[in-house]
Each structure stands twice: as structure tokens, then as C-alpha cells.
Amino acid sequence: MAVRTTDCEGFARRDFLKIGAAGVFGLSLPQILELEARANAPAGRQNRRADSVILVWLAGGPPTIDMWDLRPNAPDGIRGEFRQIPTTANGIQICEHLPRMAQAVDKCTIVRSLAHTIPSHGPATVFMTTGNKPTPAVNYPALGSLATRLLPAAAGVPPYVTFGEVRNGAAGQAGYLGTAYNPFIVEGAAANGNYRVRGITLPNGFTLDQLENRNRLMENFDRGFQAADRNADLVDGLDAFHRQALEILRSNRTRNAFNLNQETQAIRQRYGMTPIGPGALAARRLIQAGVRFVTVTLGGWDTHGQNFNALRTRLLPQLDQTLSALIEDLSGHGMLDRTMVYCAGEFGRTPRINRNTGRDHWARSMAVVLAGGGFRRGYAHGTTDVQGMPPATEPCSPDDIAATIFSNLGIDPHQELMTPSGRPIQLFREGRVIPRLLS
Amino acid sequence: MERLILSSRVYQFSSRTNETNKLDKNNYAHSYVRPMMAEVVVDVLNSALGTSEVFAPTPNLKAKVKINLPSMKSDIHAIELGTSLVQSPTAAYAFRIFGRPPRSSACDCERAMDPALPQKLYLMTDPILMGKFNNPTGRLQGLLKSKMSDEEILEELFLATLSRRPTAADRKFFADYRQTESDRRTVFIDTLWALINTREFILNH
Numbered sequence: 235m236a237v238r239t240t241d242c243e244g245f246a247r248r249d250f251l252k253i254g255a256a257g258v259f260g261l262s263l264p265q266i267l268e269l270e271a272r273a274n275a276p277a278g279r280q281n282r283r284a285d286s287v288i289l290v291w292l293a294g295g296p297p298t299i300d301m302w303d304l305r306p307n308a309p310d311g312i313r314g315e316f317r318q319i320p321t322t323a324n325g326i327q328i329c330e331h332l333p334r335m336a337q338a339v340d341k342c343t344i345v346r347s348l349a350h351t352i353p354s355h356g357p358a359t360v361f362m363t364t365g366n367k368p369t370p371a372v373n374y375p376a377l378g379s380l381a382t383r384l385l386p387a388a389a390g391v392p393p394y395v396t397f398g399e400v401r402n403g404a405a406g407q408a409g410y411l412g413t414a415y416n417p418f419i420v421e422g423a424a425a426n427g428n429y430r431v432r433g434i435t436l437p438n439g440f441t442l443d444q445l446e447n448r449n450r451l452m453e454n455f456d457r458g459f460q461a462a463d464r465n466a467d468l469v470d471g472l473d474a475f476h477r478q479a480l481e482i483l484r485s486n487r488t489r490n491a492f493n494l495n496q497e498t499q500a501i502r503q504r505y506g507m508t509p510i511g512p513g514a515l516a517a518r519r520l521i522q523a524g525v526r527f528v529t530v531t532l533g534g535w536d537t538h539g540q541n542f543n544a545l546r547t548r549l550l551p552q553l554d555q556t557l558s559a560l561i562e563d564l565s566g567h568g569m570l571d572r573t574m575v576y577c578a579g580e581f582g583r584t585p586r587i588n589r590n591t592g593r594d595h596w597a598r599s600m601a602v603v604l605a606g607g608g609f610r611r612g613y614a615h616g617t618t619d620v621q622g623m624p625p626a627t628e629p630c631s632p633d634d635i636a637a638t639i640f641s642n643l644g645i646d647p648h649q650e651l652m653t654p655s656g657r658p659i660q661l662f663r664e665g666r667v668i669p670r671l672l673s
Numbered sequence: 674m675e676r677l678i679l680s681s682r683v684y685q686f687s688s689r690t691n692e693t694n695k696l697d698k699n700n701y702a703h704s705y706v707r708p709m710m711a712e713v714v715v716d717v718l719n720s721a722l723g724t725s726e727v728f729a730p731t732p733n734l735k736a737k738v739k740i741n742l743p744s745m746k747s748d749i750h751a752i753e754l755g756t757s758l759v760q761s762p763t764a765a766y767a768f769r770i771f772g773r774p775p776r777s778s779a780c781d782c783e784r785a786m787d788p789a790l791p792q793k794l795y796l797m798t799d800p801i802l803m804g805k806f807n808n809p810t811g812r813l814q815g816l817l818k819s820k821m822s823d824e825e826i827l828e829e830l831f832l833a834t835l836s837r838r839p840t841a842a843d844r845k846f847f848a849d850y851r852q853t854e855s856d857r858r859t860v861f862i863d864t865l866w867a868l869i870n871t872r873e874f875i876l877n878h
Contacts, residue, residue, distance in 0.1 A: 392790070413772060413785040433791060437800040444863070445797075447854075452867035454846040459873040468706055471788045472872045479793040 241294050241536040243355050282644025284607030285572045286521045287381060289529040290510070290557060291363070291400055292579035294536030295355070297593050298601035299585055300545060301329050303346040308621050312585045315542040323612030331550040334558035340612040341561055341570060342605040343671055347616025347625035350581070350632055353595035355536075358580035359405045365636025365662045372659065375409035376400075377636060378527035380661060382415050384645050388524025390485030392418035395520055397513035398531040406529060410653040414471065417529070420492075420513070429492040429516060434482055445483060491523040492516055505559040508552035509533070514560045521564075521573055532556075535579055539590035553577075561605050574607035574639060585621055598624045602635065607642040610673040633665030641667045706878045708786050711771035712751035714875070715764060721834045721869060722805045723812025726751070729760040763801050770795055788875075796870050806862050813865055817858060823851060826861060834868040 299305060304318045304327070318327035321339035328336055328344075350367075352358040357368040364374035375383070378394040387393045396417040400406035408415035420431055436445060459469075482488050494502060494515055505511040510532045517528040532553060537544050557577055564570040582600030583593035599618045605611075616628035637647035640661060647665055650658040678684055694702040709717065719726050728749070751764075756776050759765050769775075770792055772785030795802065806813050812833055816826045827847050831839045839847070847864065854860045868874060 413787040413789040416785075416789065416791075418791075433794040433798060436798055437803055440798070440803065447850075448863045448866045448870075451846065451850055451863055452870045455843055455867055456871040456873060458840060458842065459871065459878075468708065468788065468876070469872055472793070472875070475788055475790045475793045476870075478790055479797055482794070483798065 241355055241533075242538055281641070283572075283642045284574045285385070285643070286526045287377070287528075287574045287576060287607075287639060287643070288514075288517050288521065288560065289363075289377070289527070290514070290560070290575065290577040291529055291531040292535045292553070292577065293359075293400070293531050293533040294579065295358070295581045295583060295595055296535040296549075296579040297537060297541055297545065297583035298346075298579075299582060299593070299596075299599075300541070301332065301550070302344050302601040302603060303599075303618060304329060305585070305618075305620060308585065311587055312621055314587065316545075323614075326612065326614045329550065331546055332554045334554045338558045338561045338605075341565060342603050342611065343609045343613045343615060344601060344603050345615045345630065345635065345671065346599075346601045346618060347628045347630055348600045348602055348632065348635065349625050349629050350597045350600075353581055353597045355580055355595075356401060356404065358597060359401050362578055362580050362632050363400060363405045364409070365633045365640075365665060367633070367664070372653070372657075373407075373409035375411045375415060376406045376417075377639070378406065378417055378529060379408040379411050379415035380640070380645075381527040381643065383411055383651070384640075384649075385526050385643060387526070388487075390481045390487045391491065391520065391524045392482070392488065393526045394418065395420060395517075395525055395527070396529040396531075397510070397516070398533075400529065400531060410659070411651070412654065414475075417527075420516075428494055429512065431488075431492050434488045434492075436483060442484060445480070449480065487523045491519040491525070494519075501559075501563065504555075505563075506552070506555040508556050510552070510556050511559075514556050515563075518560065518563055518567070518569070521569065522567070537583065537592050538588065538594055539592040541583070541587070541592040543591075557603075564606060570606040572607065574609065574642060575605040576602065576635075576639065577604075578602035578635075585623060604635070604639075604671065607639075608672045609642070610671060613671075615668070615671055628670070630668055631664070633662045634668050635665075637662045637665030638667045638671055642672070704878075706876050708788060709771075709875065709877050710752070710784070710786070711768045711773035712754075713877075714771045715751045715767050717874075718802065718869065719805075721812070721874075722808070722865070723810070723815065723833075724805045724808050726764055727761055728754055728764050729758055767795065792875075793870075796875070797866075803866075806865055813861060817861060823847075823857075823860075827864065830861070830865055830868060834865070834874050835871070 300314045300316050304316060305313055306318055307313075317330045319330045319333065319336055320327050321336040323339045323342075326339055326344065328339065350358070350361055352361055352368075360366075360368040360374070363376045365377060366372075366374040368374070378396070382393040385393070394415070394417045396406055397420045399419055399421070406417055420429060436442065490496065494512055497515060497519075502512075502515065505515045510530045513530040517530055520528050532549075534544070534549060537549075557575075561570065561575060564573055564575070579600075581595055581597035584596040585599075586593075588594055616630065617626045618624070619626045640647045645661070647662045647667060648660045650660050652658055690703045697703065715726060725748070728751070751768075756768075756773070759768065770789065772787070772789075774783035774785075776783070805811055808814060813830075816829055821829070824844070827844070828838055831837060831843070850863070851860055854863070
């Protein structure tokens with residue numbers, strides 16, 4: 235692939251030529267039961283406006299000042315080379331190179347006044363993907379891990395799936411929740427637009443009947459172990475994972491979700507053979523199968539040089555095609571009301587264009603796009619000033635967005651979870667739900 | 674030194690629980706069931722199956738200087754091998770899902786010691802692991818080729834995986850299973866699969 239695979243901090247994105255497999259996820263049985271009880275409690279169900287989330291992660295820091303929040307009246311050296319075009323939402327204009335997204339803005343909320351203070355890739359990625367400012371003291375879990383911990387899981391599918399690791403596994407992980415809440419990572423680009431995912435199917439020559447036989451034999455041999463003294467959590471956890479593994483192997487749901495051949499050529503073309511096209515389509519199928527949180531990543535946004543060329547020729551066409559396809563497809567399937575889409579990167583880029591016709595890191599004002607769930611349709615939240623500097627109105631921070639997303643999922647953002655060392659931590663201590671984002 | 678340890682009071686303590694410490698979870702009041710580290714899991718699987726892992730290919734060196742990389746030793750334990758020296762993708766995958774830290778942060782907490790679903794799926798379905806059952810120089814094939822009886826092979830497999838002899842109950846289950854399946858090879862592959870998928874195998878107890 236001709237795309238840059240490193241960002242300016244020397245960090246190499248996993249090369250998309252490897253095909254591999256992933257982790258799977260589980261909850262212990264007591265936790266599953268506890269979750270179902272909580273999720274089915276009247277209060278929980280009432281407030282829950284969405285069941286799942288798709289995070290479209292733009293790795294490298296997208297220049298949102300050239301995408302969602304253009305400054306056509308800014309002076310030379312800030313304004314940029316692109317013009318705005320009107321969208322299907324009154325009064326909102328976006329970049330001319332996102333024409334298909336312009337048709338979909340009537341389903342979206344564009345938050346233009348997001349700001350934080352971390353212009354470095356790693357920590358900023360952690361902030362955006364966990365909703366908590368990074369600190370060496372605590373390993374915060376990613377939003378997907380939290381969603382898995384707090385939402386009921388569907389049987390036969392892993393609850394949290396990631397296409398392409400976020401920062402090679404340094405982000406998107408379960409943090410203090412423990413490895414049980416790590417994502418199912420789908421490595422490797424789809425070959426011919428198809429995914430082969432290791433671990434979820436029986437290998438050749440190993441039939442389902444054989445699995446049942448062997449499983450029975452195993453349970454018999456293991457019976458003696460139950461009597462021995464044991465650490466309850468550990469052994470129960472293994473039991474629960476064993477059961478979940480069997481469910482995934484026995485049911486077709488996970489396997490079918492990854493089988494893109496079941497979709498028409500037309501829809502596959504609509505999503506495009508971009509680096510995220512097949513992943514986004516698979517994400518929609520996974521959500522239909524009951525997965526709660528899917529991350530698809532598109533890299534190469536770290537445009538310190540030749541920003542406008544990169545955007546015009548590669549980045550924006552890819553994003554435009556796939557993100558608009560995803561939103562329209564979800565809407566067409568009637569899923570958009572219950573599924574949130576969150577398109578973001580770790581930060582924005584400088585209003586001032588540098589010597590190499592690029593933009594550098596800028597976290598002090600950035601834009602993200604949200605759609606579905608309880609989010610308002612056709613709404614732009616907040617403004618930045620003419621020069622694109624810090625938000626002029628309604629500033630908000632990544633933890634506020636996270637809090638809002640979780641409140642849509644019916645989860646109290648100030649709920650406390652316990653770390654293994656016994657420390658209670660609120661989900662998003664500093665985050666406040668932003669009511670104006672919700673319809 | 675040995676005498677000092679063996680005759681100490683601490684050594685005389687039993688690792689089993691009694692009424693007073695049965696529910697204790699702190700301070701090693703009794704011996705706890707623990708998960709195994711990733712490196713140990715890989716080694717234990719290879720040892721039980723009678724195979725060895727190639728962690729990195731031997732470099733094709735034309736240098737006049739002899740270079741001895743740890744990964745070139747044929748009997749190396751995984752734990753002796755630094756993370757950066759592992760090049761085999763299958764080994765790397767197993768290490769990753771069993772929690773071996775990638776050493777990207779300087780924290781002990783980086784090692785994930787919890788059980789997780791990928792681990793279970795790996796032990797159940799991984800094609801390369803399943804392939805080791807059929808390895809001609811592996812333990813199972815060696816036992817099948819020998820003149821040992823079914824009972825003796827069962828005992829060998831139990832000793833290789835669970836470090837104990839099969840109990841009477843285990844023997845009965847096996848005998849029942851043996852009745853249902855006529856192909857000898859299949860029976861023992863199924864048995865070996867069952868053994869490495871027990872909790873008893875994967876936990877340090």
C-alpha cells in the first residue's frame with residue numbers, strides 16, 4: 235500500500251497485509267447475570283436510547299478545520315485550499331471533498347467545539363478512546379471495554395470488536411477491567427473484501443459433533459477439579475469463557491457476520507474497497523448480530539506535509555464514501571435509531587498552515603461527528619472563531635462526549651467501577667452530559 | 674541450605690486449606706490456584722504434546738564470527754527469550770492472548786494474568802495447535818506407534834498433561850468413550866484435546 239504507515243512520532247501502524255485473528259471476550263457468569271439484571275431494570279431500559287456504538291477512528295489527527303469546520307473568512311495561511319458546500323442540514327456547510335457526507339449530515343451532529351490540551355498522538359488517543367485524561371496512575375478502559383462491561387452481551391458473538399488495532403494495542407484495551415474486556419481484534423485487510431478470522435471457526439476436519447464429544451469428555455475429566463479448593467473468580471471465569479467459546483463455535487452468528495459474500499455487490503461497492511470499506515460493512519453486520527461496540531480505523535491523517543493533496547486525493551474520498559455508506563446503510567436498515575456512530579481522531583490540526591503545506595497537531599479546537607442513538611439530526615454544536623482558534627461558544631471535552639454517549643446507552647456516566655486494587659473509579663469523573671447534543 | 678529450608682517451620686505448613694483459612698484471599702493464607710504466565714503456557718503445551726517451538730528462524734549468516742542467539746537453542750524455554758527476539762507469528766499470537774506484556778510501558782501490571790476468551794478458543798480450535806497432535810515425532814504419535822495398551826497410553830497422557838495418574842472415575846469415562854468410538858487414533862486425539870482443555874491443565878494449583 236502506498237499509504238504512510240508511520241506517524242510523525244515514529245509510530246508504525248500495523249501493516250494491513252497480515253491476516254490473523256483475534257481475541258475474544260467474555261464475562262464471568264455472575265457478571266453476566268448482574269448486567270442483565272441491571273440492564274433490564276426499569277430505570278436502565280427507559281434511559282437507554284441506543285444499544286451499540288461504531289467508532290470510526292481516524293488515526294493520526296484529522297484536519298477537521300478542512301473537513302467539518304471550515305474557516306472561509308480566515309486570512310491566507312489559515313484558510314486552506316478547500317471551499318465549503320451546503321449540506322442537507324440547514325445552515326451547515328462542510329468541505330467540498332465530502333459530497334456524499336454532505337447528503338448525510340441531516341442525520342448527524344457535528345461537534346465543532348471539542349477541545350483538549352494534549353497534542354501528542356499516544357496520550358491524546360487514550361483521552362479520546364477512554365474518555366478520561368491519561369494518567370500513569372490508572373489504566374483507563376476504552377469506551378468499548380466499558381460498554382462490554384456494562385451492557386448485556388448477546389450470545390454467540392464477541393461483544394467488542396476492533397478492525398485494526400488502535401495504536402498497535404496501546405489503546406482500545408480494557409485497562410483496569412482486566413483482559414476479559416479486551417476487544418476481539420480483526421487483523422489484516424480483507425482479502426478480496428472478505429475476512430478470515432481465526433479462532434471463531436472450527437478448523438478443517440473438526441466437526442461440530444466432534445466438538446460436542448470432546449467437550450463431554452473434557453467435562454468428565456475436569457469434574458474432579460471442581461471438588462478441590464479453588465479461587466472462585468478464576469475458575470468461574472474459565473467456565474464462563476468456555477461456555478461462551480462453545481456458543482461462538484456452535485452458532486453461525488459470528489462467522490456469518492464476517493462473511494461479506496452474503497451482501498450484494500452493490501452494497502459492497504457502495505462501502506468501497508477502501509481500507510475501512512469492508513470493515514465498516516462488517517461492523518454493520520456485527521451490530522446486527524448483537525455486537526455492542528465496533529471500532530474501524532482509518533489511518534494516515536497525520537498530515538504535517540502536503541495536507542491538501544493527501545486529503546483531496548486519498549483521505550477524504552475514502553472517508554466520504556465509507557462513512558456516508560455506513561450512516562445511510564444503518565438508516566436504511568432501521569438501525570440508526572439504536573446505533574451510534576462516532577467519527578473522531580485524537581486531535582485536530584493547526585489553523586496555521588506550515589512550510590510544507592501541512593498542518594501540525596492542534597488539540598485546542600477540533601471537530602467530531604456523531605450520528606444515531608439519541609443524537610440530534612442535522613445539528614452543528616458550538617463554534618470556533620474565524621481563525622479556527624479555541625472554541626468561541628459551547629466548548630466541550632472528550633470526556634463530555636463519552637459521558638453523553640454512555641448516557642444514551644442507559645449508563646450513568648458517574649457510576650463507579652472497582653479496580654483490581656479495590657479503588658472505586660467513576661466512569662467519566664470530569665465528563666458532563668451535553669443535553670444540547672440530544673434530541 | 675537445603676536442610677535449612679526443609680526443616681523450617683514454614684516448609685512444614687500444609688498447602689491445603691483448613692476450616693480457618695478456607696475463605697481467605699490475602700497474604701497467601703493457603704496455596705492459591707493461579708493462572709500460568711504466557712511463556713509457561715506455551716512451554717507446557719509443547720511439553721505435553723511432545724513438540725518444540727521455533728521462536729525465530731536461524732539466521733543465514735555468512736559471517737566469519739560465530740553468533741549465538743538465545744533463540745537458536747533448540748531446548749530453550751520461552752521465558753528465557755526476550756520479547757523482541759520472538760519472530761514466529763504463531764508463538765507471538767499465543768504470547769499475546771495469554772497476556773505476555775509487549776514491554777511498551779515500564780509497568781509490572783502490563784502482564785495480563787486474567788483468563789480470557791481468546792485463550793479458550795485457542796486451546797479449542799487453533800489449527801497449528803491441533804496439528805501438533807498429528808506431529809509424527811510428537812508424544813501422541815509416538816505412543817500410538819508403540820506397543821502400549823489403551824490403559825497405558827491413557828496413563829501416559831494424564832501424566833504428560835495433568836501430572837497425575839487417571840483416577841478410577843477418569844478411567845471409567847475413558848472406557849465408556851472408547852466403546853463409542855472405533856478408531857483408536859481418534860479416541861486418543863479426542864482424549865488429548867480434552868485434557869489440554871481442562872481447567873486443571875491450564876491452572877497452576
